[in-house]
Amino acid sequence: MSDQTLYAAFAGTIETALSALVDDGVLPADTSFKNVAVEPPRDPSHGDLATNAAMVLAKQAKTNPRALAEQITAKLADHPAITSAEIAGPGFINLRLDSSVWLDELKLIHILGDDYGRSSMGADTKVNVEYVSANPTGPMHMGHCRGAVVGDALSSLLEFAGHDVVREYYINDAGGQVDVLARSAHIRYREALGEDVGEIPEGLYPGDYLIPVGKALANELGDRFQHASEEDWLPIFRAEAVTRMMDLIRSDLALLGIHHDVFSSEAALHAADKPDEAEAWLREHDLVYDGVLEAPKGKAPPEDWEPVELPLFRSTKYGDDQDRPIKKSNGAWTYFGADLAYHMQKAENADELIDIWGADHAGTVKRIKAAVAALSEGKGKPTPFDVKLVQMVQLMRGGEPVKMSKRSGNFITIADMIEEVGKDVVRFTMLTRKPEAQMDFDFAKVVEQSKDNPVFYVQYAHARLNRTVLKSAEEGISPDPAEIARLGEEELALIKRAAQFPREIESAAKAREPHRIAFYLYDLASELHSFYTMGNKQPEKRFKLEQDVGLSGARLFLGQAIGQVIRNGLGVLGVDAVEAM
RNA sequence: GUCCCCGUAGCUCAGGUGGAUAGAGCGUCGGAUUCCUAAUCCGAAGGCCACAGGUUCGAAUCCUGUCGGGGACACCA
Numbered sequence: 234m235s236d237q238t239l240y241a242a243f244a245g246t247i248e249t250a251l252s253a254l255v256d257d258g259v260l261p262a263d264t265s266f267k268n269v270a271v272e273p274p275r276d277p278s279h280g281d282l283a284t285n286a287a288m289v290l291a292k293q294a295k296t297n298p299r300a301l302a303e304q305i306t307a308k309l310a311d312h313p314a315i316t317s318a319e320i321a322g323p324g325f326i327n328l329r330l331d332s333s334v335w336l337d338e339l340k341l342i343h344i345l346g347d348d349y350g351r352s353s354m355g356a357d358t359k360v361n362v363e364y365v366s367a368n369p370t371g372p373m374h375m376g377h378c379r380g381a382v383v384g385d386a387l388s389s390l391l392e393f394a395g396h397d398v399v400r401e402y403y404i405n406d407a408g409g410q411v412d413v414l415a416r417s418a419h420i421r422y423r424e425a426l427g428e429d430v431g432e433i434p435e436g437l438y439p440g441d442y443l444i445p446v447g448k449a450l451a452n453e454l455g456d457r458f459q460h461a462s463e464e465d466w467l468p469i470f471r472a473e474a475v476t477r478m479m480d481l482i483r484s485d486l487a488l489l490g491i492h493h494d495v496f497s498s499e500a501a502l503h504a505a506d507k508p509d510e511a512e513a514w515l516r517e518h519d520l521v522y523d524g525v526l527e528a529p530k531g532k533a534p535p536e537d538w539e540p541v542e543l544p545l546f547r548s549t550k551y552g553d554d555q556d557r558p559i560k561k562s563n564g565a566w567t568y569f570g571a572d573l574a575y576h577m578q579k580a581e582n583a584d585e586l587i588d589i590w591g592a593d594h595a596g597t598v599k600r601i602k603a604a605v606a607a608l609s610e611g612k613g614k615p616t617p618f619d620v621k622l623v624q625m626v627q628l629m630r631g632g633e634p635v636k637m638s639k640r641s642g643n644f645i646t647i648a649d650m651i652e653e654v655g656k657d658v659v660r661f662t663m664l665t666r667k668p669e670a671q672m673d674f675d676f677a678k679v680v681e682q683s684k685d686n687p688v689f690y691v692q693y694a695h696a697r698l699n700r701t702v703l704k705s706a707e708e709g710i711s712p713d714p715a716e717i718a719r720l721g722e723e724e725l726a727l728i729k730r731a732a733q734f735p736r737e738i739e740s741a742a743k744a745r746e747p748h749r750i751a752f753y754l755y756d757l758a759s760e761l762h763s764f765y766t767m768g769n770k771q772p773e774k775r776f777k778l779e780q781d782v783g784l785s786g787a788r789l790f791l792g793q794a795i796g797q798v799i800r801n802g803l804g805v806l807g808v809d810a811v812e813a814m
Numbered sequence: 815g816u817c818c819c820c821g822u823a824g825c826u827c828a829g830g831u832g833g834a835u836a837g838a839g840c841g842u843c844g845g846a847u848u849c850c851u852a853a854u855c856c857g858a859a860g861g862c863c864a865c866a867g868g869u870u871c872g873a874a875u876c877c878u879g880u881c882g883g884g885g886a887c888a889c890c891a
Contacts, residue, residue: 268832270833272830273830274833274834275829275830275833275834275837276834276835279834283833283834285832285833288833288871288872291871292871297871298871321834322833322834323833323834323871323872324871325833325834368891405891408890408891409890409891410890410891526888526889538888541889543889554816554817554887555887558888558889560889561889562889563889565889567888567889567890567891568889568890568891572891591885592818592819592884592885592886593885593886594886594891595817595818595819595885595886595887596817596818596885596886596887597886597887597891598817598818599817599818622818622819622885624819624820624884624885625884625885627884665826665827665828666826666827666828667827667828669818669819669820670819670820670821670827671819671820671883671884671885672826672827673826675826678826683853684853685839685840685853686853687839689853690839690853690854692853693851693853693854694854696851696853697850697851697854700850700851701850701851702850704850704851705850708850733830736830737830740830740831741830743831744830744831746830748828749828749830752828752829752838753830755828755838755839756838759838762854762855763854763855763856765850765851765854765855766846766849766852766854766855766856767855768849768850769846769847769849769852769854769855770846770849770855770856772849772850775849775850776850777850778850792850813851814851814853
């Protein structure tokens with residue numbers, strides 16, 4: 234379908250004209266059309282479409298842009314859908330399209346319905362998006378929120394653009410922090426058995442969320458591990474606690490409307506010897522060797538730092554600053570060693586990989602990209618791999634930063650947040666700025682000024698349209714395309730804006746930037762509100778016109794289409810399109 | 815010291831992989847409600863796109879450097 238969107242179709246028209254000029258000898262036979270763009274001009278008064286073709290190709294044609302533009306417009310003159318082709322500025326060609334083009338698009342929105350904007354751009358491409366992947370040691374807090382929303386919206390966006398998307402969560406259930414979790418759970422377990430455990434010791438997780446876990450373990454296991462030695466209960470408590478934490482995380486994610494397809498366990502990866510396989514292969518190809526790391530620079534080396542020989546991955550060969558150890562001196566795998574094997578596993582099951590990470594992991598991007606490049610190239614299947622870094626969110630309340638620390642158990646959970654402001658506000662807000670820019674999230678502001686929140690602005694547009702159609706139905710007027718030819722300039726402007734939705738989807742998917750959809754929806758809603766309000770002063774501009782059922786039907790038909798596009802867009806963002814407010 | 819991200823209106827942020835005169839919201843000022851929902855709309859004021867070079871027909875956008883803000887520089891996860 235991607236080659237059938239309206240804008241793409243006219244790009245084809247332009248290209249045909251250019252090819253004709255090649256045949257005429259105006260343009261050399263080897264002319265590259267690569268940089269030729271056909272897009273709606275920024276300023277709508279310039280027309281419906283603009284192309285830079287003359288400016289881009291003038292040099293190759295050995296002429297000046299405006300002269301070449303003359304030749305191009307001549308070729309376009311007799312196209313039935315093009316009503317005018319003007320040359321402007323340094324050599325832009327501005328095209329105006331016959332209104333039938335837009336009215337056809339309006340009907341198309343109705344025909345395609347929920348599928349309007351869907352693209353086949355990503356057909357045959359299986360993309361694995363790994364996001365959230367929070368450590369299974371507690372509930373989701375606000376630090377996880379942005380990455381979760383961005384990853385989920387990106388997944389939906391890619392899906393809508395025709396990709397086969399796998400949403401994956403990597404469970405870090407093999408490191409030291411899950412042992413800490415197990416010990417913390419054990420304390421709560423003893424507490425549940427009636428022991429007075431006092432303060433939770435330094436270094437363990439003090440949060441109340443482990444109390445029910447302790448109780449459940451006490452119920453399940455009785456007191457047989459109450460005084461047992463740690464080596465006896467640790468594996469059991471670890472597994473039990475991780476399972477329960479993952480249940481907690483899954484339910485927190487569900488509150489945000491997020492559901493993963495695959496949960497991959499790091500422990501299972503180890504159990505399956507995947508890191509060993511990866512190491513063997515890398516050693517074979519001289520990409521892992523035994524070497525000694527330099528002391529860390531820029532700050533005082535750790536007290537216990539000493540040079541040790543470790544198996545190192547040659548990530549410098551792929552642009553990293555330093556080779557990276559895949560095993561520790563005690564023989565255990567490093568996080569990276571396992572992660573490398575994990576990415577290899579993902580690459581075996583997908584054509585493209587995307588990771589959504591917090592910016593605090595920026596330092597490890599190069600090594601994992603190096604690893605994927607090394608492994609996938611070596612296996613003869615270079616896998617495109619993108620790491621999207623999501624910047625920190627500075628939580629504020631009334632202009633003051635909110636201090637959060639896991640240590641004290643004092644942090645704002647996603648569940649708290651959603652209870653206070655709602656899923657739609659959280660999601661939309663996280664998507665109204667580009668992810669790589671830092672952001673302040675003022676709790677008080679979002680709550681108090683919720684009326685000014687953009688999400689309501691967009692939802693209100695949808696609700697308004699919905700109510701208007703219902704209200705009109707009471708008068709016996711229903712949406713009807715019969716007289717859409719009577720729609721005027723303002724209505725056509727609305728259709729033109731709506732008609733950009735498929736382009737927005739494709740370019741946002743290509744750039745992997747779901748926030749663009751949020752901004753587009755805001756603009757569309759703005760145009761709708763503006764038109765709607767005209768009806769206040771000029772009753773003949775209303776949707777509901779008792780005295781002109783034909784025009785009214787046409788406007789309602791348009792209104793429904795705008796509502797459809799808003800619904801489709803909000804669907805991609807995972808925000809509800811409400812029927813009434 | 816090295817690496818990554820950011821720097822656009824008083825504030826919060828867009829700016830479609832180089833295009834035409836730089837855009838919204840909030841805030842400020844001035845207007846609109848006998849109406850399909852005013853959770854809306856219309857208008858005004860507000861800019862050296864951090865700074866300096868470079869690339870080309872053309873730069874907020876790409877390159878280099880400087881300054882400023884944030885983050886990262888373990889055998890952690």
